[in-house]
Amino acid sequence: MSTSKKPEPSAYLNAIANDNSLPIEQAALDLWLKDLQNPLRWGVRPLLQFIFAILLHLIWFFKRLPLPQFSAHQSLQKLICWFCTHFVSKEANLLILRHYATESNVLNFLAANSPASDIAPVQLYPKCIADMQQASFVEHDQQLFRLFGELGSWHHPPQPLPATKVSWQHWQPIDMAKFQLAEKRTQWLDFESAHALFMCLFCLLLTREQYRDAINGFNLDQSIAIRIGDLVGDSNLREMAYNKFPHYLVGPWNLGQRFLMHGFFTEQLYAYLEQRRLASNYPA
Template identity: 85%
Template sequence: MSKKTSAYLNAIANDNSLPIEQAALDLWLKDLQNPLRWGVRPLLQFIFAMLLHIIWFFKRLPLPQFSAHKHLQKLICWFCSHFVSREANLLILRHYATESNILNFLAANSPGSPANPVNLYPKSIADMQHASFVDHDQELFRLFAELGSWHHPEQPLKPTELSWQQWQPIDMSSFQLTEKRTQWLDFESAHALFMCLFCLLLTREEYRDAINGFNLDQSIAKRIADLIGDNTLTEMAYNKYPHYLVGPWNLGQRFLMHGFFTEHLYAYLEQRRQRQEQ
């Protein structure tokens, strides 16, 4: 961090109390110093939060439902490749990998019949047209349905019993991004623009499910905590209580904290995997 960086940012640049990979921390700290985050983002979030609630209201009316997944994917990928900063794009690509790894670890080590693994590991913006934002949510719901009711194991698994078969460590050099001069938008400002598009181009049930899927973070943490014997993992989950369905209020913060949750839990599990290999 530079000497001109604030005292607080210098502090969190050296705080690893919660596990996080240095690459993710560096990207986030750079994104935090994007001037647009502090100047433009509050205005964007205010305007688009109002628009989001208007779209949400009309989607809840007893009208014919429609969705346009392909158009949604193309618009998001086009916008990312032209206007979203390199740091934000890398954080988005990392999120696919962190969550896929966590879900695959859970599937591989859960008692009973294993669920089919999640295979969403895009390496570029173009890949995200296929590793769909929609599939990202639907794969989570599929996995939980296939795992079924959770039977809390009497004893956690021994380190040698843990399966890492589907685990894919994140290699930052594998991500392929072409930078453009127009790519200046920070992570949170980009999400403020995306959230209205999602609400419009998904059916009301798809969108409602997507914004409530964050609340499964607590369930994921609890299940993995049971498997490895560390009950502190549930403290990483900001989004909780999946049986309580919510609307789009405070969506930006809940979305961001979901991203932090997967980064923290991925880093924690990756550290355990590396210790086991050694």
């Protein structure tokens, strides 16, 4: 009786599995490599992205007509949580939960080490899908915009902060064991296919301004990298940001890639800062 063997990763996947040129935690890399080998990503995702990209632009046009605006934020988040619970793969769900934690940590590091004082830290650290009912994607965006508003204009410091002066006050290291996910047989959808399904719902169930702001919020990645680079004395950090130039507002074109690269950016910047925290012997 013959037994089927799991196909070996390709030569390229083996290469990136061993490439640590860019900082990324091994847990995140393992999740992403497994997601990349989901057969649906290569068979179903291109069709979904093609169909829903057309639908997205039609909804985008509809929302820009001179009609009353409507928003169903709570219904949107309930639908997303239900879909993630039943249909999105464990790897993709863990990557989503990690994204909340990586971005919250990055923003809290920026707030804690900026000249502005009395900035409330970001508290979005969901540990399960149900937590995203409150720690919603819209709230995730709004916390980013709030923080930038409270930080105000950035005055590039002439010197980086000494290591002893760097604050890790609100930093929460990611512990994969604390994420709570119950696996179901129906959870088969990869990360990018799930996003292709979600993006039209976001456009439909948010006001045009809310959605426009959300898809342009990615472009603040460059600003975050510049500011943190100033603080730690590493101008190379801005090279991590794929999404750039926040003053140039964009529409939904190429949204899937921009969303994914935003996720890579926060993972890489989090890993970079976590390495510095561990090197400083700051307690967890």
